[in-house]
Amino acid sequence: VSASSIGRLVMLFLVRWSRYNPYYLEPEPRKELYNMPETELTTEQKEERELKAVRPIKATTNSTTSSVFNDPVLSKFVNMMMRDGEKILARGILTQTLESLKRKQVEKYHKAPQGKKAEIECNPYAIFHQALENCMPVIGLASIQKGGKFYQVPVPLTDNRRRFLAMKWMITECRDNKNRRTLMYEKLSQELLAAYSKEGNVIKRKHELHKMAESNRAYAHYRWW
Amino acid sequence: MTLHRLFPLRLRQTVTQVRLLHGSGCGHQLEEVAMEPELRKETSVFRTQVNDPACQSERHLGQYYTLPTSHLHTIFPHGLPARYQQQVKTFNEGCVMVRQPPAVRYLLCILHQEGNDLYVSKRPVLLTLTGWVDGLKGSGKTMSLCHTIHYCSTQGWLVLHIPDAHLWVKNCKELLPSSYHTSRFDQPIEASNWLRNFRTTNERFLSKIKLRQRYTWTKRESTEKGSPLGELVDMGVSRVKSSSDVVGAVLKELRLQAAETEESEGFRLAVAIDGVNSLWGRTTIKKEDKSPVAPEELTLIHNLRKMIDNNWCGGAVIATLSQTGSLYSPSSAYLPKELLGEEGFDSMDPFIPVPVSNYSEKEFESCYLYYLDRHWLQHPHSKTDEGKKEIIFLSNRNPSVLERLCAFL
Helix, strand or coil, rough: CCCHHHHHHHHHHHCCCCCCCCCEEECCCHHHHHCCCHHHHCCHHHHHHHCCCCCCCCCCCCCCCCCCCCCCHHHHHHHHHHHCCHHHHHHHHHHHHHHHHHHHHHHHHHHHHHCCCCCCCCCHHHHHHHHHHHCCCCCEEEEEEEECCCEEEEEECCHHHHHEEEEHHHHHHHHHHHHEECCCCHHHHHHHHHHCCCHHHHHHHHHHHHHHHHHHHHHHCCCCC | HHHHHHHHHHHHHHHHHHHHHHHHHHHHHHHHHHHCCCCCCCCCCCCCCCCHHHHHHHHCCEEEEEHHHHHHHCCCCCCCHHHHHHHHHHCCEEEEEEECCCHHHHHHHHHHHHHHCCCCCCCCCCEEEEEECCCCCCCHHHHHHHHHHHHHHHCCCEEEECCHHHHHHHCCCEECCCCCCCCCCCCCCHHHHHHHHHHHCHHHHHHCEEECEEEECCCCCEEEECCCHHHHHHHHHCCCCHHHHHHHHHHHHHHHCCCCCCCCCCCCHHHHEECCCHHCCCCCCEEECCCCHHHHHCCCCCCHHHHHHHCCCCCEEEEECCCCCCCCCCCCCCHHHHHHHHHHHHHHCCEEEEEEEEEEEEHHHHHHHEEEHHCCCCCCCCCCCHHHHHHHHHHHCCHHHHHHHHHHH
C-alpha cells in the first residue's frame, strides 16, 4: 500500500495511533500561544501559523487539556497506574493521593509552632516531583553478551528511562508491599512522603541498583556506546 | 408610615421586632459599622469575629465565623457531614459561612421572632430546607441546618437532631420485633447510638425534665413517674433491646412538656431532621420471609412521624430534603412534592420552604479567600486569575464540588 493511499485512508478514519502521513501537523494545546498579538511573533512562528491554516492536524489524545493545571509528568504517572484502560479510576486514585498528602502536611503545618512552619512543605505537587527526583537512579545496568556469557554492565541512562524507572518502582512497591486493608492512595501517599525525606523502600531499591553498578565496575569497558 | 400599607399587622410586628433585636442585643456592632463604612471591601473580608449566631446579621453575609471547639464536641457529635469533619481536623478549626437571606438568615429571623410567640401558637413552626434550583446536590443544606442548630443551642433550646434519617431505613443489621406493639420492628443499634449522642448534646436538660408517666419495660424494670429524663436515656443506652421504645418515650415526653409556659420549667424544642423524605418513602430492610418492611412498621420512624404532626406547640421542626441518600427516587428529583410523595407532603403541610442554592459571587470569593488563608490551595496556578476562572468554570460555584476540586489543587 503506497504512502498516498495511506494518507487518503487516514483522512476517512482519523484514528490516533495509526501511522499518520507526515503531512499532518502536531496539535498545540497551550492557550498562551494563541493569545499573543501579531506584533510579538517571530518569523518562524508567523510561518507556522500560515502553515496551520493550510495543513491538516493530528487528533489529540483524550488526556490533553489546555488547562493551567495540566502536568505531563502526572499524566504519565496516571497512565502507568492505569489497568485495563480504566483511566478514570487511575486519575481518581492520583487525586486522592494528592489530597491525602496535602491533608497530612496542612495538619502538621497548623499544629506546628511558629518557627517550624516555614520548613513544612504543603504543596502536594512539589512533594510529588521532589520524591520522584529522589527515586530516580543515576546509573543503570544493561545485560551485554560477551564470550557466551551475559554480564550486568553499568550504563548511563536517559532522562526518560530514569523517570520511567522511578515511577515503575513506586507503583510496584505500592501494589505489592501493602496490607490487604490499606487503600492504594494511602500507601502511595506514605511512600511519596518517605521518598521526599529520602527514606523508604523505593529509595532503598535505588541504592541497591547503585551498589550493584558499583560492584560491577570492572565490566564497564564491555559497553561500546 | 409606608409600613402600614405594605405589611399586614402581624408582619409589621415581625419587622419591628427584628429591628429591635438588631438594635438592642448587638448595639456595639452597629456602632462599629458606623465608624468603618469604607473598610467593607468585599475582596478582603471573609472572616468575622462575631461567633454568636444570634448577633449575626446581613452585614456578615458570606463571612466565616468560628465554631468554638467545645460546641463542636457537645452540639455536633453526629451532625456534621463527613467531609466537613475531615476539614475541621485538617484546619484545626471549624468555620461556618453565614449565607444569604433566602437560606439561614430567614430561618433565624423567623425563629427568633417566633420564639416569643411559640407558646401561643397551636402548632410547631415547620421549616424545610430544599435544594431549589436544578436539583441541587451539594448546595449546603446540611451545613445550613447545622448553623440553625448552633443558633438554637446557643439560645438555650433543646435540640433533637437526627443526622440522617436515610440511615434508619437502610442497611439495618439487627431487626427485632417490637415488644410494645406486635406488628412493628425495632432497631436497637441505631436507637442506642442516637440516644448516646442525644445525651451528649443535651446534658443540662436531662436532670431538669421530669417524666409525667410511668414506663414499664419488663416485669421487673420500670421507670417511675417524676424521675429525671437522664435516667430514662441511660436506661436506653444500657439496655439495647428496648432502646427504640425508650426513644419513643423520650420523644413523647418532650412533646408534652415543650408546651410549658412557666419560665423556669419551660424549654423550647427544636427538631432537626436531615433527609426527612425517607420517612415516607420505601425501605430496603426485609423481614425474615424476604417481604419488604414499610416505614410505618419501624418504631423509630413511627415515633418521628408523630413529632412532625401538628398537634404540639412550643417548638420548631427544621428539616432537609435530600435525594442523595434516598431510596428508590430518581436522581433528577429535587422538588418537595417529588421527594416527599403525596402522603409526606400532606403531613408536612403547611411548611415554609427555604431554598438553598449554589454560592453567589461574594460567597465564592470569601470561600476562595478562606482556602487561601488556610493554605489549602497549594497549586501555584490556582492563585492566579486564570486558575480562579477555571475553578469557577469547573465547579459552577457548587459548594461540595468546589471543596472536592480544591482538595487536590
